[in-house]
Amino acid sequence: MLLLSENVCCPSLWAELLVSKVIFKLISERIGIMFRTNMKYENVTPQKFKEIQESDEKAIVIDCRTKAEVEMGALEYDLHLDLMNPSIKTTIDELDKNKAYIVYCRSGSRSASLCNYMASQGFEKLYNLAGGIMSYR
Numbered sequence: 001m002l003l004l005s006e007n008v009c010c011p012s013l014w015a016e017l018l019v020s021k022v023i024f025k026l027i028s029e030r031i032g033i034m035f036r037t038n039m040k041y042e043n044v045t046p047q048k049f050k051e052i053q054e055s056d057e058k059a060i061v062i063d064c065r066t067k068a069e070v071e072m073g074a075l076e077y078d079l080h081l082d083l084m085n086p087s088i089k090t091t092i093d094e095l096d097k098n099k100a101y102i103v104y105c106r107s108g109s110r111s112a113s114l115c116n117y118m119a120s121q122g123f124e125k126l127y128n129l130a131g132g133i134m135s136y137r
Helices: 011-031 046-055 067-072 088-093 109-120 132-136
Strands: 042-044 060-063 101-104 126-129
Touching: 042 046, 046 101, 046 126, 046 132, 101 109, 101 132, 109 126, 126 132
Parallel strands: 042 126, 060 101, 101 126
Antiparallel strands: none
């Protein structure tokens, strides 16, 4: 289910998103996220995303967008991991590596990066929503 708020076209939010993208690059380099190399996760379509949710009740859906992006609209998720948050490594370290994780962002790029990082930390059941929330509409 896609939830939209009244702030969808707010110029200040778009400016914040642009700044967030720059900050994300800096943070991702700091924590060592590798971009689309040695892929150890599966890119899935919106249909496959739904199938995994329905077939694996223990699968965790992660929204890895910024708070401002989530406020503009979100799919149902179990965990919000803002990649701009410096404590993200600690949060990931506390997750159960035996569970399946379905990760999404706006376009699929940040979620792919998060999947790569999680794979490097020993997570094995990782799914990235290819095209992100934009592909879900």
